[in-house]
Amino acid sequence: MRARAVFGVLRLAAAAACVIALVHRLFWGLSSRTIAGENFFAYLTVQSNCALVVVLVIGGALAFLRATDPRWFSVCLALVLTWTITAGLAFALIVWQAGIRGIRVDVPWSDQLLHFWLPACTALAWALTPGHREVPWWVVPASLAFPLTWGAVTLWRGPLVGWYPYYFLDPRQVSGPPEFLLTSAVALAIFALVATAIVLISRTRRGRTDAA
Incomplete structure (x- = not known):
């Protein structure tokens, strides 16, 4: 339980950092006085990170109360991590392509935290946090529901x-x-590839635990 408590604190700290970054990014965008700033909540990154805050707060509480996470929480966390990690990868590709085309893209520290550092840290935590439950394979197709719905609404x-x-x-x-x-x-x-990796890690870790 001591290790679970440590990761519980880390989950809550990550949720707090995410909230701070979201607030900074909101006001940074509004200060630009562009339509992009006014549509802050239309970004998939923002929506998925709002969901991440909720899941991390719940996960922090569960880490203090239970030796293992309930399966529904592991499934929810796997889905949200799929969205945030993929959003970070997509943002990196967009910045890279913009650089090739000679287009300037400003990346404040809050964007770096939301797109790069938080996804990297939460992905590492997924592989290391004790008490995760095995995630079923149907999470892979289910993970596409949010981006497809978001894309349809955006179009x-x-x-x-x-x-x-x-x-x-x-x-x-x-x-x-x-x-x-x-x-x-x-x-x-x-x-789909990110979701597959997340599911595979959860099932591999479960197998190691059973073997031990």
């Missing part, structure tokens, strides 16, 4: 407000339907 909302959170969803910034479909398929494939 519906984009023409109404004249803005899209990511360039590859904007018909004005892609060469046509083939590029849009290809980019979207790659994004969904990354979600």
Whole structure:
């Protein structure tokens, strides 16, 4: 239980850091006085990190109260980690492509924390935190439900407000339907691959525990 308590504190600390980063990113975006700042909550990163805060707070409490996490919590955490980690990978690709095209992309410390440091730390914690339950394979297809729903709402909302959170969803910034479909398929494939890795780690760790 002592190790669980330590990771419980770490979960709560990560939730607090996430809240601070989200608040800073909100006001940083609003200070830019652009439509992107006004649509802060339209980003998949923001929505998934809001969910991460809730899950980490619950997980912190569970770490103090139970020797193992209930299966429903492990499933919820696996889904949320899939979304936040994939969002971080996608953001890194966007920044890289922008650099190739000579487009300046400002990345404040809050964006770095939300897109890079928190996903990396939570992924490491997933592999190390004691008391995780084995996650079923249906989590992989289930993890696609959120990005698909978010994408559909974004495509519906984009023409109404004249803005899209990511360039590859904007018909004005892609060469046509083939590029849009290809980019979207790659994004969904990354979600599925990340979910597969998360499920595999949980099942491998469970096997080691049983063997021990």
